[in-house]
Amino acid sequence: RPAAEPILRIDEVSMHFRGLKALQEISMTVNAGEIRGIVGPNGSGKTTLFNVVSGLYRPTAGRVYLADKDMTAASPHVLARKGIARTFQNLRLFALLSVRDNLLVALDQTSILSNWRYVLWQAGVWRHDQSLRAEADELLQRFGLTDFADSAPGELPYGTQRRVEIARAMARRPSLLLLDEPAAGLNGEEVRQLSEIVRSIRASGVTVVIIEHNMGLVMSLCERVTVLASGRVIADGTPAEVARAPQVVEAYLGD
């Protein structure tokens, strides 16, 4: 393997909401090609960290680097173009569009929703070009969604909706994919499928950072795990290392 190169470097990031210190001088580095887990009790700052990295929040202090570029407080739009894609804890799919159209919207990066093409598209006057449609079909197939292409996401089982959200994030062709609790609400079989999907995403060259409460999944999937508690990094290492760290055991007992 070539020497590990950082794709994401978080340097002393703090995020305060009035008096509340959601993140306190967080530093961590994610190498290209890694599957990194982020765990921690509720309220420990995990989603806030994703919000900072994906540009939704401007950190109170500290810097965020993507590869070597300082991306601190770049807009979500710019960060998406630079290769960061994410999913949300609560699904955010377009409810009235079919699964295929949800993917087409993401594949067509020219902000289709804000212009007339969307109206024309909805009216059936304008169609996505063949290459985009072919790419959508490829994504549908890759994520086991071909049979659901014409369904509205809301009609589908929850685990399938989660796959749609991941497929949609992948439609942006990211280099770094942030997954916020992707296993929440999934049954055992769906968790197993999710695990395969994350591995295949990494195999395609995408770095994955995953916030997850399902410890079995984190332990089997992630090479390294970063543990947050009260907005601080309290441990960082292999799953086995962090699982036996006394400060981690203590943080979870207090949860």
Ligand code: ADP
């Ligand atoms: P986790 O994802 O680990 O459960 P969060 O990052 O969601 O934790 O929250 C960390 C802390 O920051 C919580 O106390 C939460 O209430 C607070 N917080 C998160 N976002 C905001 C916000 N936009 N405004 C005020 N407080 C926030």
